[in-house]
Amino acid sequence: MKRIVVIVSEPTSLATTRGHLLLALRAAGYEVHAAAPVDATTVRWLTENGIRFHPLPMERAAIAPFGDTLLAFRIYRKMRELKPQVVLTCAIKPIVYGIPAALMAGVSRRHALITGLGYAFTDRHKSLRWRIVNLVARLLYAASLRGATTATFQNEDDRADFRRLGLLGRTPANVVNGSGVDLDRFKVAPLPEKPRFLMIARLLRDKGLAEYLGAAKLVKAARPEARFDLVGDKDPNPAGFPVSQVEAAVADGTIQYRGAVQDVRTVIAESRIFVLPSYREGTSRSVLEAMAMGRPIITTDAPGCRAPIVPAVNGLLVPVGTTTPLAEAMIRLIDNVEETVGMGSNSRAIAEQRYDIHKVTAHMMEIIESGRRSE
Known part of the structure; x- marks a missing residue:
């Protein structure tokens, strides 16, 4: 054998x-x-x-x-x-x-x-x-x-x-x-009516945590109805993101931090738009899972992040390490519901074609x- x-x-x-x-x-x-x-x-x-x-x-x-x-x-x-x-x-x-x-x-x-x-x-x-x-x-x-x-x-x-x-x-x-991505396990879920953003990542600086928190604060000032979730565990990596900054964003109502989640399908289903402002990836498994469940993606124009994204088809790309362009992309998808729905459908199609x-x-x-x- x-x-x-x-x-x-x-x-x-x-x-x-x-x-x-x-x-x-x-x-x-x-x-x-x-x-x-x-x-x-x-x-x-x-x-x-x-x-x-x-x-x-x-x-x-x-x-x-x-x-x-x-x-x-x-x-x-x-x-x-x-x-x-x-x-x-x-x-x-x-x-x-x-x-x-x-x-x-x-x-x-x-x-x-x-x-x-x-x-x-x-x-x-x-x-x-x-x-x-x-x-x-x-x-x-x-x-x-x-x-x-x-x-x-x-x-x-x-x-x-x-x-x-x-x-x-x-x-x-x-x-x-x-x-x-297991397309049978990660099935399409209806998009919720309210604009709810989700980021799934270990608490690392190079995942773009600072940019996500900063953009969330800007968007909430302009679109108070928006909600922002963060899912992910702490990490001993030298690039670990300060938990105190996450706690401060929770305390002032900017985000909801949900820690580590065993089954991410529930939190993806509750979200409308998936965000990953990472500095670099292999190919993010959380992005593929969100695509499989029919979510539009906002991520960075960085190695491994841009690979699953066809700009303006299933998501939007923003520059690495920037807050304002990320916030602008979020507001665009809040204000353009039809575009958001179309991107979500296209995400599933791309997942089926390339990432099964x-x-x-x-x-x-x-x-x-x-x-x-x-x-």
Whole structure:
């Protein structure tokens, strides 16, 4: 039996973002193993679906030389123990330590899935800390990706940047349409009558939290009937957004903060317009889910954010890091109900055409099985 090990840094993604792919691998005859930090709910889901779980301690958001060296050794030891034919690594630490470890352990096909570039590539202020993190990330990516069988990105901009920076070497590079969206689970919901905006994101500066809060304040002054929801958990990332600023916006009535939500379908259904003023994404899963449920999108003209948007067809693009243009886009969709309804319908159609999880999974399976470039 063919054996594959999937290594991730965020354990919950195994059941959510990667679950459909893991099940497809099982159906294709693979013995599927997953390695990640422990999350009890995820471990239970994996076990119920016949996927073997291996605990892999990992500091996801920190540079820790001793801990990361130990991580690389643990991955190497696990590869020697399991002897898989294939390894799929997702996110920076599994890639930069997992690919070399798998190569040393003799794994014949080593795939890197780069789902977004994160803080290491997106700090707009270019602080000294960021410069150090960026340099280290580039060196690690360059070293590890040369040992990969393939590298797969979720938008064309990220692949182009890695090529420009010389991080890929001769490694074949693919682009897939994000992680896909389950169109049967995320069904179209009627748009509410009142203008209600929704942002779903971890509390990170580079998600555009400051811009969302600032635009919400401007819009409420001009259109008091507008409502603004924020959904998302805190994050230990160096780019974490101050919770105090969120609390202040709640206290003055600008937004409603709903914290982390297990099932986002309810909050999307309650919204009229989805907003993500992020500085950069792989391809946002929350945007795809909102599109599948028939929501118009306001996001930034940034790598990974603009990919699912046809301007003025299913959404609006605004400049990165700006508040007034974001507020103007919000007011436009408040004042033009017919346009908003049409954009919502078009969002669903684009989700069906390009982001159906079955199509994205089939593309990933082709890459994993062939080990070749598949545009």
